[in-house]
Amino acid sequence: MAHVGEGPTHEGVGIHNWRLPPYNRWAFWHVKDILGTTEVKAATVASPLSPYAGGVADPLAQKVVRVDGTESTPRDILADTYTDAFVVIHDGALVAEWYGPEGAPERTHALMSVTKSIVSCVAAALVDREILDVSIPVNAYVPELADSGYAEATVSDVLDMRSGVRFREDYKDPDADIRRLALCEAGIYSYLTDLKAEAPHGQRFLYRSAETDVLGWVCERVSGLPMAKLISTLIWQPIGAEFDAEIITDTTGTAYHDGGLCATARDVARFGQLLLEGGTAVDSAGAVGTVIGPRWLRESSTSDAESLALFADSPAGISMPGGWYRNQFWFRPGGFGDVLLCLGIHGQMIHVSRRTRTVCVKFSTWPEPQRPGDLQDTLRAFDNVGGVLSGHYLRGRNPRLPGIASGVNRHGVASRSADIKNL
Structure with a gap:
């Protein structure tokens, strides 16, 4: 499902305010019109996203408990957290896809620090x-x-x-x-x-x-190659990316490896599927090929006493108890097993659940770089989406994550909420 609406104009948007509200609503979809970028070439023929056959209850309509203790649904949480786009894939099939103002399946969006996981x-x-x-x-x-x-x-x-x-x-x-x-x-x-x-x-x-x-x-x-070429040759083309991406560059033409990539939601979901499959991807002909060896993701997703202790002693240990960070990936205990996360400020994320065979992608324009309540609510929503699609979801059982603070305020946008709720 897709929706494309009317968005803000680009008037007044520039290098010094493109991340700030309300400008970011337009700017995150039009980064290459504001900043210097280098193209990241896609595959000649894209790998297909199979249509979802259905057969389960609406995964966006099941109940989930927010961090403030109130009961909600994934659809409402996405509507309330400044969502620009989201994609859900289960077992390689496209379950849901939505775009807000200025968005479209072929349009790139700023990924911020999700870039880090791709550089990894x-x-x-x-x-x-x-x-x-x-x-x-x-x-x-x-x-x-x-x-x-x-x-x-x-x-x-x-x-x-x-x-x-x-x-x-x-x-x-x-x-x-x-x-x-x-x-x-x-x-x-x-x-x-x-x-x-x-x-x-x-x-x-x-x-x-x-x-x-x-x-x-x-x-x-x-x-001996620039990052744009490395991403294109080693990752983007092998996963069968459908659209060219771009990466922001500095005054010397050097890529911002820490957060400069801009890509489409569908291609980010394909990258998430690569992570779900342990480093393999399906090409346009249906053949499975190895993009990165399995050891990298296996070692990343295996916690040890040292990684858990160092994480717990860091500021991140408060907001993500029981988690760890390895090889530029976040890991967190979820409602249905451990989850691999790629996170970027202003609400960019990839949620990969191996137990539920689900990849969820969300693009956002949070008004602040970090909104802990919105993040935790979204992670809970995606946990439940995977639970529904895989059959692990138990009605009436919505386990709270330990250590998550309650009482966090949220502020939604009515027009965007209506669009998402109409899916």
Whole structure:
């Protein structure tokens, strides 16, 4: 199902306000009209998304308990959380698809930090080809980092965000490193070389976008190719992406590896299906091929005492109890088993449940970079969608996730709510 409505105009949207409401409603669908980007080429022939045969109750209509204790439905939660688009796939079949104002199946949308997980898979493909060794220090691949805080941090350290480098990821502070990195006139690589260490490498988990930019730099250096080409050749074309994507670039033409990719919801769902299938994808002829070796995702999805402890001691441990972070992926205990997540600010996400064989994609334009209540409500909604589609859902049983705070306010948009509820 698809709906395309009237959206805001582009008047007044520019480089300094494109992430801010109300401009982001238009801007996230039109990034290449605002910022410098490089094209990420799709497959010559797209892999098909099979139609869903049905046979179960409406997965968007079943009851789910929000973080504030009220009862709702996935459809209402999507309507109340600034959704721009969503796609649901079960066992490779397209179950549901919806687009809000400015959206369309062929239109790309900003993915923000969902990009990190895609860059992770680029690294995985290079490891498979024995071009990259994650146990080697990043400065061995990129000598420019030898005098920075990243000296002697391994590729694995940056993959798991365990370097000791000082980098403030405060999206609301204009003086924080995350903002300075985005606006550095000399380019992101220049900024990375000036970062300093504040702790030993490998002894903490702390989410910082600079780690992924270092990882992307390493991938480009060992391959001799720019990130746009790497994503296209190693990921986008092998998964049978239907539409070209684009990645935002800095003043030097370098890609923002940490959050610059813009892609269509359908192709992001195809990427989610790659993760669900352990690194394999079906091409246009129906043949199954390996895109990344199974070891990468198997190791990522296996928690150990150290990864759980480091995560629990981090700020993320409060909002995602029992979770962990490995190889640029988030993992969280869900209502129907552990869930792999790819997350980006302003409400971008991929929810992959292996137990329920379900992939859910959501594009959003939250008015703030982070909205914990909206995130947790959406994760619960997607848990239940997978439960319904797989037959695991038990009516009247909506397990609350431990440690999630209640009493979080939400603010929906009436016109968008009506559109989603009419699905």
